[in-house]
Amino acid sequence: MKLSFAGKRVVISGGAIGFGREMAQQFYALGADVYVCDIQAAAMADLAESGIKTAVVDLLDRQAATAWIGDITASAAIDVLINNAGGVAGQQGKALEEVSDVEWDNVVEINLGAAFALSRAVAPSMKRHQQGRIINICSGAALKASLTGVQAYCAAKHAVLGLTRQLAHELGPHCIQVNAIAPGFVFTNEATQQQWNNFGPERQQQVLNNIALRRLGTVQDIAHAALFWRQIWRHS
Template identity: 50%
Template sequence: MKLDFTGQTVIVTGGAHGFGRAIAHAFAQDGAAVWVCDTNAEGLGETARLARQDGLKVETRTVDVGDGAAVQAFVQEVTVATGRLDVLVNNAGGVLGQVGRPLEEVSPEDWRAIFRVNVDGAFLFAQAAAPKMKRQGRGRIINISSGAGLGVSLTGIQAYASAKAAQIGLTRQLAHELGPFGITVNNVAPGFVRSNPATERQWESYGALGQEQLLNGIALKRLGSPQDIASAVLFFASEQAGWITGQVLSVDGGK
């Protein structure tokens, strides 16, 4: 199935590495004008450099997804520059360097920080993108959650599992609100993928036995890649998914 996004404008949040970088490059390869944001300026530079190396172009901006004014300004810049906004991928998230701790040791600040990037960011970007998509009569919003939002988190971080579950709830609610305007809202829930420094540290922490146990719990007996996640996102963004909304697709090798 050949996907073509020529003439379309795509925003990808959290594009400094991992899933976001793979998603941004995949859209660029299929003809889209891609705008990527993150708070990691160095990582954004590498995303742009690797794109140029492959003959592609992505625009990058340093944006804090939890800052409503910054989000509105970025979306405004994109729509003024391109005249449209077809796809929004809310990929920014993660655990912000936190590790699993007993419930009584988690501060309110740490709890809120994870919600800010994983849930607030998705809400603020959808809020900023919706008016333009409504005027177009068409749009695609794809949120990147986690298997943790459908079950429990391998990290043991309470806020992460809760935030990803909240993001899935937001996906379903927005699908019903925005559907009458031709906008679909879907969710990709990745399994464990070694995609960034945090997941590399997590993988190493399991040790040989823990790694073997994790793999044995996957039907396909192997880990996936960021490209596997990008493929699911591009499908949801495509015309082939035009009558699919409010759905969560687990891309986890089978559980």
């Protein structure tokens, strides 16, 4: 089967590195118009050279997040929104009593608040067109304790899964599909490499033993899951 996204508009949050960047490049290679935002300006400029439309947006600012979607939907509808921006905001696991309010809030806001704000912003246009797809990049930490040890990350990813389920039911009757992808441990940046090194050989082997394929996932694995697309059955 040859996939084509020609004529489709795909919007991805957090596309500077890792999954977001790979998904942006794969959707673009398959013909989609791709829109990406991130706080990393240099990476956005670099990605823009390939033809992907980029914007520097701090998604901790919900107004800015909403305005970015408004700019895109002003010209045409969005077919796919991928809420990918997230992560641990540079934090490492530490004792609960040492976690500050700001540290907690930042992680919850980038993982959960941004997914809420961007989904809310695309919903009216997707409803008008009676089609669309929202993909939330969740985590294994949505289903069990997080390998990162960051409490806010685990809590936020569990909440993203709840948001996914709720929106799937709310928006499904409008022919809008809402799904989550829950990746396991994947090397995407220095922090994941550092975390893996810190595990040491024994814990690394334990992690691998708990994976069906006995290997870590790759950014390509995650992008391929996001490319899954089918026409939504329309109510008559």
